[in-house]
Amino acid sequence: VPSDELSEERQSQIMEAAIAEFARRGFHATRMEDIARASGLSKGALYLYYRGKDTLIAAIMRTMLAWELRAARAAVAGGGSATERLLAIAAMFVAEIERIAGAMPILLEFYAVAARQPAVRASLSASYVEFREVLAEVVRQGIASGEFRDTDPGAVAFTIIALMEGQGLLWAIVPQDDDWRAHGMAAVRLLLDGLRAR
Amino acid sequence: VPSDELSEERQSQIMEAAIAEFARRGFHATRMEDIARASGLSKGALYLYYRGKDTLIAAIMRTMLAWELRAARAAVAGGGSATERLLAIAAMFVAEIERIAGAMPILLEFYAVAARQPAVRASLSASYVEFREVLAEVVRQGIASGEFRDTDPGAVAFTIIALMEGQGLLWAIVPQDDDWRAHGMAAVRLLLDGLRAR
Amino acid sequence: VPSDELSEERQSQIMEAAIAEFARRGFHATRMEDIARASGLSKGALYLYYRGKDTLIAAIMRTMLAWELRAARAAVAGGGSATERLLAIAAMFVAEIERIAGAMPILLEFYAVAARQPAVRASLSASYVEFREVLAEVVRQGIASGEFRDTDPGAVAFTIIALMEGQGLLWAIVPQDDDWRAHGMAAVRLLLDGLRAR
Amino acid sequence: VPSDELSEERQSQIMEAAIAEFARRGFHATRMEDIARASGLSKGALYLYYRGKDTLIAAIMRTMLAWELRAARAAVAGGGSATERLLAIAAMFVAEIERIAGAMPILLEFYAVAARQPAVRASLSASYVEFREVLAEVVRQGIASGEFRDTDPGAVAFTIIALMEGQGLLWAIVPQDDDWRAHGMAAVRLLLDGLRAR
DNA sequence: AATGAATGAGTATTCATTCAT
DNA sequence: CATGAATGAATACTCATTCAT
Numbered sequence: 001v002p003s004d005e006l007s008e009e010r011q012s013q014i015m016e017a018a019i020a021e022f023a024r025r026g027f028h029a030t031r032m033e034d035i036a037r038a039s040g041l042s043k044g045a046l047y048l049y050y051r052g053k054d055t056l057i058a059a060i061m062r063t064m065l066a067w068e069l070r071a072a073r074a075a076v077a078g079g080g081s082a083t084e085r086l087l088a089i090a091a092m093f094v095a096e097i098e099r100i101a102g103a104m105p106i107l108l109e110f111y112a113v114a115a116r117q118p119a120v121r122a123s124l125s126a127s128y129v130e131f132r133e134v135l136a137e138v139v140r141q142g143i144a145s146g147e148f149r150d151t152d153p154g155a156v157a158f159t160i161i162a163l164m165e166g167q168g169l170l171w172a173i174v175p176q177d178d179d180w181r182a183h184g185m186a187a188v189r190l191l192l193d194g195l196r197a198r
Numbered sequence: 199v200p201s202d203e204l205s206e207e208r209q210s211q212i213m214e215a216a217i218a219e220f221a222r223r224g225f226h227a228t229r230m231e232d233i234a235r236a237s238g239l240s241k242g243a244l245y246l247y248y249r250g251k252d253t254l255i256a257a258i259m260r261t262m263l264a265w266e267l268r269a270a271r272a273a274v275a276g277g278g279s280a281t282e283r284l285l286a287i288a289a290m291f292v293a294e295i296e297r298i299a300g301a302m303p304i305l306l307e308f309y310a311v312a313a314r315q316p317a318v319r320a321s322l323s324a325s326y327v328e329f330r331e332v333l334a335e336v337v338r339q340g341i342a343s344g345e346f347r348d349t350d351p352g353a354v355a356f357t358i359i360a361l362m363e364g365q366g367l368l369w370a371i372v373p374q375d376d377d378w379r380a381h382g383m384a385a386v387r388l389l390l391d392g393l394r395a396r
Numbered sequence: 397v398p399s400d401e402l403s404e405e406r407q408s409q410i411m412e413a414a415i416a417e418f419a420r421r422g423f424h425a426t427r428m429e430d431i432a433r434a435s436g437l438s439k440g441a442l443y444l445y446y447r448g449k450d451t452l453i454a455a456i457m458r459t460m461l462a463w464e465l466r467a468a469r470a471a472v473a474g475g476g477s478a479t480e481r482l483l484a485i486a487a488m489f490v491a492e493i494e495r496i497a498g499a500m501p502i503l504l505e506f507y508a509v510a511a512r513q514p515a516v517r518a519s520l521s522a523s524y525v526e527f528r529e530v531l532a533e534v535v536r537q538g539i540a541s542g543e544f545r546d547t548d549p550g551a552v553a554f555t556i557i558a559l560m561e562g563q564g565l566l567w568a569i570v571p572q573d574d575d576w577r578a579h580g581m582a583a584v585r586l587l588l589d590g591l592r593a594r
Numbered sequence: 595v596p597s598d599e600l601s602e603e604r605q606s607q608i609m610e611a612a613i614a615e616f617a618r619r620g621f622h623a624t625r626m627e628d629i630a631r632a633s634g635l636s637k638g639a640l641y642l643y644y645r646g647k648d649t650l651i652a653a654i655m656r657t658m659l660a661w662e663l664r665a666a667r668a669a670v671a672g673g674g675s676a677t678e679r680l681l682a683i684a685a686m687f688v689a690e691i692e693r694i695a696g697a698m699p700i701l702l703e704f705y706a707v708a709a710r711q712p713a714v715r716a717s718l719s720a721s722y723v724e725f726r727e728v729l730a731e732v733v734r735q736g737i738a739s740g741e742f743r744d745t746d747p748g749a750v751a752f753t754i755i756a757l758m759e760g761q762g763l764l765w766a767i768v769p770q771d772d773d774w775r776a777h778g779m780a781a782v783r784l785l786l787d788g789l790r791a792r
Numbered sequence: 793a794a795t796g797a798a799t800g801a802g803t804a805t806t807c808a809t810t811c812a813t
Numbered sequence: 814c815a816t817g818a819a820t821g822a823a824t825a826c827t828c829a830t831t832c833a834t
Contacts, residue, residue, distance in 0.1 A: 007793085026314055028226045031828060042795045044831080053829065105313040112310045115303035115370045116224055125372050152384065154377070158368070159361070159385035166364025170356070172313045174323050179352070186350065187357035194392030205818085230804060240820045245805070403814085422710055424622045427807060438816045440810085449808065501709040508706045511699035511766045512620055521768050548780065550773070554764070555781035559753065562760025566752070568709045570719050575748070582746065583753035590788030601797085626825060636799045641826065 011049050014039045015063065018056055023103045027057060027113075061110050061120065064103070065127050071096050076134050082142025083192055086160065089135070090188040093164045094181060097171055104172045132157045142195070149197040156195065163187055209247050212237050213261065216254055221301050225255055225311075259308050259318065262301070263325050269294050274332050280340025281390055284358070287333070288386040291362045292379060295369055302370040330355045340393070347395040354393065361385055407445050410435050411459065414452055419499045423453060423509075457506050457516065460499070461523050467492050472530050478538025479588055482556070485531070486584040489560045490577060493567055500568045528553045538591070545593040552591065559583055605643050608633045609657065612650055617697050621651055621707075655704050655714065658697070659721050665690050670728050676736025677786055680754065683729070684782040687758045688775060691765055698766045726751045736789070743791040750789065757781055 017039035021030045032053060036043040050056040075092040076085060097104070114120045135157035142148035167184050215237035219228045230251060234241045248254040273290035274283060295302070312318040333355035340346035365382050413435035417426045428449060432439040446452040471488035472481060493500070510516045531553035538544035563580050611633035615624045626647060630637045644650040669686035670679060691698070708714040729751035736742035761778050 026310070032830080033828080036796095043829090044795055045793080047830070048793070105310065108306065108310040108313050111367060111371065112224070112303065112306040115306045116222075121371055128368065128372055151388070155381050155384040156388065158381045159388055162364030162368055162385060163357070163361050164364065165367050166360030166362065169309060169363050169367060170326065170360055173309065173319055174326055179356075183353050183356045186353040187360060190349070190354065190357055190392040191388055192392070194388040194390070198396070208818095229802090241804090242806085242820055243818080246818070251804070422706070428809080429807080432817095439808090440816055441814080443809070444814070501706065504702065504706040504709050507763060507767065508620070508699065508702040511702050512618075517767055524764065524768055547784070551777050551780040552784065554773075554777045555757065555784055558760030558764055558781060559757050560760065561763045562756030562758065565705060565759050565763060566722065566756055569705065569715055570722055575752075579749050579752045582749040583756060586745070586750065586753055586788040587784055588788070590784040590786070594792070604797095625823090637825090638799055638827080639797080642797070647825070 010041070010045070011059075014041065014046060014049055014056070015060060019060060019103055019106065022057075022060070022106050022109070026105065027109050057113075058120070060106070061113075062123070064100075064107065064110070065123065067100075068096065069127055069131065072131055072134060076138060082138050082145065082147050083196075085138050086135075086142075086192060087185075087188060089138075089160075090164070090185060094167070094184045097168050104168070107168070108172055128161065132161060135160055139195075146197055148195045151195065156191075159191065160188070163191065205247075208239070208243070209257075212239065212244060212247055212254070213258060217258060217301050217304060220255075220258070220304050220307070224303070225307050255311075256318075258304065259311075260321070262298070262305065262308070263321065265298070266294065267325055267329065270329055270332060274336060280336050280343065280345050281394075283336050284333075284340075284390060285383075285386060287336075287358075288362070288383060291365070292382045295366050302366070305366070306370060326359065330359060333358055337393075344395055346393045349393065354389075357389065358386070361389065406437070406441070407455075410437065410442060410445055410452070411456060415456060415499055415502065418453075418456070418502050418505070422501065423505050453509075454516070456502070457509075458519070460496075460503065460506070461519065463496075464492065465523055465527065468527055468530060472534060478534050478541065478543050479592075481534050482531075482538075482588060483581075483584060485534075485556075486560070486581060489563075490580045493564050500564070503564070504568060524557065528557060531556055535591075542593055544591045547591065552587075555587065556584070559587065601643075604635070604639070605653075608635065608640060608643055608650070609654060613654060613697050613700060616651075616654070616700050616703070620699070621703050651707075652714070654700065655707075656717070658694070658701065658704070659717065661694075662690065663721055663725065666725055666728060670732060676732050676739065676741050677790075679732050680729075680736075680786060681779075681782060683732075683754075684758070684779060688761070688778045691762050698762070701762070702766055722755065726755060729754055733789075740791055742789045745789065750785075753785065754782070757785065 014035065018030075018035045021034045021038050024030075025034070032046055033043055035056075036046055039046075046056070050059065071092050072089065075089040078085060078088050080088070100107070110120075111124075114124045132154065136153040139148060139151075139153040139156045143150055143153065167187065171180060212233065216228075216233045219232045219236050222228075223232070230244055231241055233254075234244055237244075244254070248257065269290050270287065273287040276283060276286050278286070298305070308318075309322075312322045330352065334351040337346060337349075337351040337354045341348055341351065365385065369378060410431065414426075414431045417430045417434050420426075421430070428442055429439055431452075432442055435442075442452070446455065467488050468485065471485040474481060474484050476484070496503070506516075507520075510520045528550065532549040535544060535547075535549040535552045539546055539549065563583065567576060608629065612624075612629045615628045615632050618624075619628070626640055627637055629650075630640055633640070640650070644653065665686050666683065669683040672679060672682050674682070694701070704714075704718075708718045726748065730747040733742060733745075733747040733750045737744055737747065761781065765774060
């Protein structure tokens with residue numbers, strides 16, 4: 001089990017190849033040999049860096065989750081009014097979906113796995129809670145500043161996340177709608193309209 | 199190759215067992231023998247009524263899709279104002295999610311499959327389009343009656359569907375939140391608030 | 397287990413269908429259901445008249461063997477000189493091969509089975525011995541009458557049979573040669589020339 | 595997918611085991627696991643060197659065909675009169691049959707397969723034509739040298755081949771006759787007697 | 793560290809046979 | 814006699830994983 005800091009390059013080399021192959025064929029239909037070939041390494045080398053296929057899948061899940069969280073925090077960190085920050089998050093989400101377009105099927109398989117494996121579900125759930133808290137805080141600030149009317153911040157956060165996730169889902173299934181980007185943002189504006197103090 | 203009207207009872211007998219097993223273990227981890235045992239039939243009998251595992255999965259997908267569509271149409275068919283009818287749809291959706299609670303993991307695997315198989319994606323996509331049209335029509339009526347302000351009906355319909363799907367997704371992943379039902383309806387009310395003419 | 401004399405018509409009904417199917421697909425690739433369909437009976441009925449697939453195959457073998465033997469005896473029974481009678485046998489053989497053309501692949505599978513199963517080989521062997529004796533007797537008469545020179549009748553009989561069987565084999569494999577019939581008879585004439593007293 | 599020159603040793607290792615098992619039990623009754631055990635390799639290794647059972651069978655057929663052709667050419671290549679060379683071929687054939695004694699049932703199954711599969715039949719047919727041409731040429735030389743009387747060389751070649759094949763067939767079926775070797779050669783001498791110029 | 797040949801557990805599917813009606 | 818739904822044993826093939834080199 002190599003541990004050189006430098007050869008963790010191997011790990012991402014493998015993960016990159018794995019993501020590509022998993023996206024193309026799915027977790028189950030992708031053989032370790034496919035990943036080996038795509039990574040330019042040997043089958044045996046894969047097991048030098050990951051304990052096995054399941055471990056590799058789990059590592060990918062962790063990584064993708066980290067990406068999303070990082071992006072979300074970055075969006076919230078930006079300044080501006082509560083409305084502006086929520087819009088920024090929405091925009092980030094839409095952009096993120098487009099960025100990992102090819103890997104989207106993996107996300108869906110990820111969810112499918114999570115729905116069944118408590119351990120996987122737990123980490124996903126944790127990051128959801130964290131994300132929800134981030135959003136709720138923004139909403140809370142909006143209410144405090146008189147920008148939003150008085151509503152349950154948790155419910156609003158839940159709604160936004162559900163909306164974003166649902167958009168990602170539809171995007172993966174429905175034939176690429178040109179209106180996709182517009183619809184995504186329009187959806188959030190509708191929400192914000194409902195939220196605005198009158 | 200039995201084809202008696204009466205023995206289509208076998209088909210649902212098998213499908214019922216298959217849904218339970220698939221939900222518990224997933225498409226791949228479920229062996230035909232598991233389904234046989236759960237259905238009280240023999241392995242061979244399964245193949246008397248379904249050409250194979252894939253065919254069985256496809257049949258389940260079709261059936262679940264049909265359930266959803268039927269429920270949606272029923273909800274819209276109810277009378278009342280546009281707002282009332284959209285709320286009815288939302289309530290139906292929440293109820294439906296609870297009804298098929300155990301089968302939810304199947305839906306996620308269903309999406310995962312759809313994201314990769316054009317044929318599956320096509321039917322799912324078609325039912326999405328149909329559903330969107332149903333919702334858009336309600337929105338259009340709401341606008342005509344002065345109940346809603348003037349917005350893009352298609353965008354609103356897209357938003358509602360995304361919201362519903364996202365809720366289902368979160369529901370499957372996040373530890374059963376007691377606020378689930380409340381959140382789900384609150385989310386739609388937020389939307390309707392944003393939609394209401396002022 | 398029906399035993400009416402009349403319903404042994406069923407047996408030939410089944411055997412006829414079985415021969416056709418076996419010839420088309422081979423012993424192994426033919427399913428009992430194929431035979432049932434071809435015979436116009438139900439799968440269960442087959443087992444009313446034959447204990448099983450193997451029994452049916454054995455019955456077919458017995459029947460085909462009986463055909464050949466009957467034809468051989470008929471040919472020898474005809475009058476004429478030894479040469480004429482041997483030619484008659486050869487002609488009969490050629491005709492027989494053409495008659496059962498469609499069933500020829502069955503004969504080859506028959507041999508393949510016989511080469512491995514002692515019981516099957518035994519009956520085939522017995523009929524070979526009998527046939528050889530019939531031929532040897534004709535040769536013996538030819539020698540006694542001064543028509544043939546003095547040779548080992550058994551060796552000649554063996555030769556003729558080998559020649560006939562070999563012709564059948566080649567006929568089944570080699571693209572239908574138009575010269576087939578001519579070659580077959582020419583071969584025997586060559587033999588008879590070698591046999592003739594000088 | 596090993597391809598080293600060295601590890602084609604594996605291929606013959608497997609083929610050798612397969613021939614033994616196929617001869618004992620037949621193509622169909624032999625399971626891949628039987629071959630694996632007999633070869634001292636694992637089931638998986640078999641598929642490393644042959645795409646599957648059918649491929650393995652086809653390879654064996656090709657190999658056995660090549661053996662026969664090589665032996666035939668070698669026999670013809672020997673010098674001597676036409677009569678001597680034809681006798682050499684016959685002797686070679688008899689020897690060859692004895693050499694592959696254990697594999698004879700495979701040859702019969704081979705023929706059974708060939709009678710049904712055009713592709714297999716084609717290669718067998720091609721080698722038959724080639725062999726026939728080799729023999730016909732010897733006969734032609736014998737006629738030219740005045741050793742044989744004037745006959746159709748093709749018919750003679752056909753006759754010899756049929757005789758040889760028929761002998762092999764009988765040998766596989768009939769209880770091992772001690773006279774076998776004598777009969778085989780006697781049969782050819784009869785033919786040559788018929789052929790000799792007078 | 794890396795390789796890739798070897799392993800063998802795991803499973804969908806087929807089909808001869810049975811038996812309740 | 815006849816049916817055909819039901820059974821379950823049997824098997825080719827795949828692929829994650831290991832380990833000698």
